[in-house]
Structure formats: C-alpha cells, structure tokens
Amino acid sequence: MGRSPCCEKAHTNKGTWTREEDERLIAYIQAHGEGCWRSLPKAAGLLRCGKSCRLRWINYLRPDLKRGNFTREEDELIIKLHSILGNRWSLIAARLPGRTDNEIKNYWNSHIKRKLLSKGIDPFTHGPIIIDSDKKIIDGFGCKFQKNPVEKNLTELNLELSIGPPSQHPLESKEKKVCFYCSLGLENSKDCRCGRSRSSSSTTADFLRMEL
DNA sequence: AAGCATTCCAACCGCCCATCA
DNA sequence: TTGATGGGCGGTTGGAATGCT
Numbered sequence: 001m002g003r004s005p006c007c008e009k010a011h012t013n014k015g016t017w018t019r020e021e022d023e024r025l026i027a028y029i030q031a032h033g034e035g036c037w038r039s040l041p042k043a044a045g046l047l048r049c050g051k052s053c054r055l056r057w058i059n060y061l062r063p064d065l066k067r068g069n070f071t072r073e074e075d076e077l078i079i080k081l082h083s084i085l086g087n088r089w090s091l092i093a094a095r096l097p098g099r100t101d102n103e104i105k106n107y108w109n110s111h112i113k114r115k116l117l118s119k120g121i122d123p124f125t126h127g128p129i130i131i132d133s134d135k136k137i138i139d140g141f142g143c144k145f146q147k148n149p150v151e152k153n154l155t156e157l158n159l160e161l162s163i164g165p166p167s168q169h170p171l172e173s174k175e176k177k178v179c180f181y182c183s184l185g186l187e188n189s190k191d192c193r194c195g196r197s198r199s200s201s202s203t204t205a206d207f208l209r210m211e212l
Numbered sequence: 213a214a215g216c217a218t219t220c221c222a223a224c225c226g227c228c229c230a231t232c233a
Numbered sequence: 234t235t236g237a238t239g240g241g242c243g244g245t246t247g248g249a250a251t252g253c254t
Contacts, residue, residue, distance in 0.1 A: 014223080056223085102243095
C-alpha cells in the first residue's frame with residue numbers, strides 16, 4: 001500500500017530556493033500564519049512540496065533565527081547537550097535560541113566532530129578514543145548498536161528531559177542553582193556565578209536545572 | 213591557470229508518531 | 234481498531250566554495 005506522496009512531485013520545483021519563492025513564502029506566512037503545510041504551497045502560489053516550505057521557513061526564513069558563527073559558549077553547550085541527548089538535534093536546538101536542528105547538525109558534523117577527534121575524544125561517547133593492539137580505533141560502545149552508556153544512565157535514573165525554559169524544580173528552593181559555566185563543567189571559570197567548587201561535580205540533573 | 217580534493221551547508225528523503233475519521 | 238494524513242525528525246546527498254598541488 002504505502003503512503004501517498006506529500007505532494008505532486010511532477011509539478012514541484014526542487015533545489016535552491018529563489019528570492020521570489022522566499023518572498024512569497026514569507027508574505028503568505030505573515031498574512032496567514034503557519035498552518036497546513038500540505039496546502040500552503042498551492043495557497044501561496046509556490047511550486048514546492050509542503051515539506052520543503054516548512055523546512056525553508058523553519059531553517060532560514062523565520063525572523064527569530066540567529067545567523068552567523070557559533071560562539072564558544074554555544075560550542076560547549078552543544079557538546080554538553082550531545083553527551084546527554086545524543087543525536088537528538090531538535091532537543092539540542094531547543095536549548096539554543098535562534099539555532100535550528102539542521103544548523104546544529106551540520107555544525108556538529110563539520111566542526112565539532114573533528115575538533116573532538118583532534119583532541120582524542122570520541123564524538124559518540126565523549127570519552128577518550130581507545131586504540132586496541134591492532135591499531136584499530138574502537139568506538140566507545142564496542143558495538144554501534146549497543147545503547148549509548150549515557151542514555152542508559154538516563155533511563156535508569158528515570159530523568160525527564162524538558163524543552164524550553166528550565167522549570168522550577170522542587171529542590172531549587174533548597175539547593176543553589178547551577179550557573180551556565182558550571183553546567184558546562186567550567187567550575188573554575190572566572191565567570192562562575194554560583195561559586196561551585198571542583199569537588200562538587202556537575203551532574204545531568206544539575207544540567208537540566210541550569211540557569212541560562 | 214588548471215585540475216583535483218576537501219569542506220561546508222542547504223535541501224531532500226524516508227521513516228516514525230500523533231491525530232482523526 | 235484501522236487506515237489515512239500531516240508534521241516532525243535524523244540521516245544523507247549534491248553542488249558550490251575553497252584549498253591544495
């Protein structure tokens with residue numbers, strides 16, 4: 001049986017969007033808001049697949065997008081989030097205002113991955129790269145189908161990952177909040193605002209309650 | 213200057229999940 | 234309960250830009 005295609009492929013444009021197409025899409029969404037993506041192309045007079053319109057809007061045309069290079073803080077936050085969430089780019093993007101999952105995914109694959117490898121860090125496990133006697137690099141899982149150890153810990157801890165501004169945690173009234181720098185493992189940073197010492201290691205739970 | 217290799221990133225593809233009739 | 238539909242996500246691709254020989 002299979003699914004019906006999301007659009008009539010024979011009559012849709014593909015490839016790079018033109019300025020005119022962008023303008024049409026922006027004008028339509030400004031007038032009608034984000035709605036049914038499948039019917040949007042026809043309504044907006046675009047020869048594009050609805051999915052393509054959605055992608056273009058979300059990744060490049062949305063007014064709240066932050067363009068330009070990633071900052072060092074963003075770099076570190078992405079690495080930290082990836083160590084917890086793995087390749088869940090949409091969840092990572094939810095923690096980086098103005099950045100999209102696609103942008104972060106591309107940035108990870110083209111920059112951060114290489115940066116970590118050059119430092120001898122496995123980008124999958126975030127642990128040191130192990131080289132066995134045959135000089136073969138072993139990934140941190142031993143087997144790529146094995147569950148990410150970090151993810152396993154999360155499951156065992158029954159932690160819920162939330163999107164959006166950190167919620168008020170019941171413990172927050174008793175415990176000190178973790179500042180942004182400590183959440184990145186930079187307890188000794190001059191910018192640290194919570195005064196945590198090295199001895200109190202930051203945890204996943206801390207991270208999820210971090211103050212942004 | 214030319215040809216080839218590498219990098220980067222916008223866009224597409226296919227799958228999954230939630231919702232609804 | 235089941236199938237159709239739409240939205241969302243992660244993986245992958247392909248072409249432009251850049252670097253290297």
